[in-house]
Amino acid sequence: MSSRGDGTHRPATRVVTGGRSGDFADHVVNPPVWRASTHLYDDCASLREGPKANADGRFFYGRRGAPTQWALCEALTELEAGAAGTVLYPSGLAAIVGSLMAVLRSGDVLLVADNAYDPTRNTAMGLLKQFGVEHRFFDPLDLDAYRTAFCDRTRAVMLEVPGSLTMEVCDIPQLAAIARERGVVSLIDNTWATALGFPALERGCDIAITALTKHVGGHSDLMMGAASAGERWYRRLRITAQQLGHVVSPDDAALALRGLRTMPLRLERETASALAIAEWLDQRDDVAHVLCPMLPGSPGHALWQRDFTGACGLFSFVIAGRDDAARCRLVDRLELFGIGYSWGGFESLALPFDVEPVRTKMAWPKDGWGLEDRHAVRLSIGLEDTDDLIADLARGFAAMDGG
Numbered sequence: 001m002s003s004r005g006d007g008t009h010r011p012a013t014r015v016v017t018g019g020r021s022g023d024f025a026d027h028v029v030n031p032p033v034w035r036a037s038t039h040l041y042d043d044c045a046s047l048r049e050g051p052k053a054n055a056d057g058r059f060f061y062g063r064r065g066a067p068t069q070w071a072l073c074e075a076l077t078e079l080e081a082g083a084a085g086t087v088l089y090p091s092g093l094a095a096i097v098g099s100l101m102a103v104l105r106s107g108d109v110l111l112v113a114d115n116a117y118d119p120t121r122n123t124a125m126g127l128l129k130q131f132g133v134e135h136r137f138f139d140p141l142d143l144d145a146y147r148t149a150f151c152d153r154t155r156a157v158m159l160e161v162p163g164s165l166t167m168e169v170c171d172i173p174q175l176a177a178i179a180r181e182r183g184v185v186s187l188i189d190n191t192w193a194t195a196l197g198f199p200a201l202e203r204g205c206d207i208a209i210t211a212l213t214k215h216v217g218g219h220s221d222l223m224m225g226a227a228s229a230g231e232r233w234y235r236r237l238r239i240t241a242q243q244l245g246h247v248v249s250p251d252d253a254a255l256a257l258r259g260l261r262t263m264p265l266r267l268e269r270e271t272a273s274a275l276a277i278a279e280w281l282d283q284r285d286d287v288a289h290v291l292c293p294m295l296p297g298s299p300g301h302a303l304w305q306r307d308f309t310g311a312c313g314l315f316s317f318v319i320a321g322r323d324d325a326a327r328c329r330l331v332d333r334l335e336l337f338g339i340g341y342s343w344g345g346f347e348s349l350a351l352p353f354d355v356e357p358v359r360t361k362m363a364w365p366k367d368g369w370g371l372e373d374r375h376a377v378r379l380s381i382g383l384e385d386t387d388d389l390i391a392d393l394a395r396g397f398a399a400m401d402g403g
């Protein structure tokens with residue numbers, strides 16, 4: 001069976017057929033888990049051909065991956081319009097750092113969206129600085145400030161949409177185009193929407209990064225990341241990942257492939273549930289703001305409608321005029337929402353957060369918001385019954401005010 005994407009099928013179909021060529025799976029549906037480090041060669045001549053054979057997608061040595069991982073790479077590449085290939089990493093953060101190291105050199109300046117994932121900011125301020133790369137944070141909602149942030153040493157810009165925790169939707173096609181005009185590479189952390197909800201390369205970005213730990217894994221039992229790009233950057237990504245010695249286990253690759261097959265269904269369900277919950281929150285007097293791009297009237301909704309083809313169950317809300325202790329009473333009372341980092345699993349999660357410590361360029365609270373509205377909670381909506389989740393939240397709000 002050949003299932004290689006010919007570009008005629010829609011994403012939901014490609015999620016099912018991707019990476020299932022006979023080369024990987026033979027006559028079973030899923031590629032076997034290839035546990036192997038060593039490849040045995042018949043003779044010295046074939047040993048010497050080994051590295052070359054690897055370039056044609058044949059097994060050479062475990063660190064270069066094996067058919068289970070290649071099947072996953074191929075499936076992800078088929079999903080990302082405009083991609084020539086995909087590189088896997090042992091975590092989402094490793095994918096971000098590996099991609100940045102592929103494009104940056106000592107003396108370069110990296111622009112980082114101020115609302116990027118906090119560990120991305122830390123890498124810019126830590127490891128990259130150590131290797132002689134400077135960084136500048138910018139407000140991705142302010143295009144004029146962004147334009148003036150470039151200098152002749154700017155090599156790359158790190159984008160993310162929606163913003164981590166605060167969920168702002170920036171104008172990625174514009175931000176990427178402005179970078180491209182200046183010969184600057186744009187990378188995007190596309191974990192929230194995935195290639196299904198935001199075709200990042202088609203929207204002008206050069207490298208699309210996804211933490212597979214979240215929606216692709218989907219079951220809170222896997223850490224992995226991926227970066228997809230067109231031919232030029234894919235080659236750099238691959239060489240850099242090889243030099244960093246990155247490899248993911250075939251067992252984890254098989255789990256990621258399994259998760260991928262049902263991802264569109266899970267995303268659809270989570271999104272519908274999240275929207276219903278966001279609407280419910282939006283009507284409450286004790287909620288000051290709902291930060292959810294899919295919610296009509298929410299900040300960023302118009303850009304989300306224009307640029308996205310989907311969403312997910314992750315959004316935030318800001319509690320009106322209560323203190324941290326009240327917020328903790330709310331969160332602690334929840335039974336169906338686990339308290340924890342991460343998201344994108346089948347189970348719902350709640351995470352209290354305050355933004356001030358992780359923003360340097362964007363104002364928080366935002367213009368026109370009350371100073372007292374600063375305690376926020378991020379929700380990752382899972383696959384539970386929506387009404388049960390709303391009832392759970394209602395009990396939390398009652399507990400918040402001592403009920």
Ligand SMILES: *Cc1c(COP(=O)(O)O)cnc(C)c1O
Pocket residue numbers: 091092093094117164189191192211212213214223224225342
């Ligand atoms: C979780 C997350 C990552 C990192 O993924 P890990 O697999 O936990 O390293 C990167 N970006 C975003 C937006 C995330 O939420």
